[in-house]
Amino acid sequence: MRNITAQAATAAARPAGADVAVEVRGICKMYNEIEALRGIDLDFPAGKLTTLLGPSGCGKTTLLKIVAGLIPATSGEVRVNGNTVTGPGPERAFVFQDFALMPWATVMRNVGFGLELKGMGKNERQAIAQKYIAEVGLSGFENKYPHELSGGMRQRVGLARAFAVNADVLLLDEPFSAVDEQNRRKFQEDLLELVEKEKKTFIFVTHSIEEAVYCSDRIVILSRRPGRIAQIIEPEIDRSASPDAIRRDQGYLDTVEEIWQGLKHYVD
């Protein structure tokens, strides 16, 4: 585990040797008189999964939405592949907590919807949608509607839709919060496979320390509101090991414990 202290966090925000997909510079966010984020400087390495973790209300979702271009920062700048963010863009895809599926559309149409909006023809977009439906394990469910699927399956549709638009950066806001523990674990494992296969940059918000340590190349811990970077941790986990072996690994358990020790004083 590489543990980067708060003082060194800014300097270390640029991971040695890694390409940077998303640069966050001096981001502050006020919601009227509420100061949600203060002076966030952070680089997100390309092709890696970075998790934002921290106490409730510390500004994780706010930071994710600013990177997505869904809400403006009060001050500061976000650059994606070197370009300043001024709103949503095709190089970023946001996977919402509630999946934001269209209830009246089939899995196929939901997955291909981003491509439909771009004006892509039906055959081409169905071929692409089919590929990602298969990749997230939903082959055979192409003609089902969201209400016919379990929460975990709906989640997979949301993810397949994000992959289908071929964005470089995937922004996931607590994507597993609505699924049960078994599905959550299975989905975490699948996500790791997809991270490996798709070589995209993932920015992930979760409340779960275990999930963060299991899935992440980097964990950015934010302090209580106003959110600032408290710590950056890079778990050193042998991901070629089986999921069960990883969850029993001493390095994994020690990292979970260290993060818990750092965060527990925020819990009432």
Ligand SMILES: Nc1ncnc2c1ncn2[C@@H]1O[C@H](COP(=O)(O)OP(=O)(O)OP(=O)(O)O)[C@@H](O)[C@H]1O
């Ligand atoms: N639209 C808004 N208007 C006013 N205040 C807001 C708004 N959105 C968020 N906030 C406040 O800003 C702070 C940060 O919210 P945010 O949702 O980003 O935190 P979070 O870390 O994602 O929280 P949680 O872990 O509970 O999901 C909170 O105190 C929240 O109440």
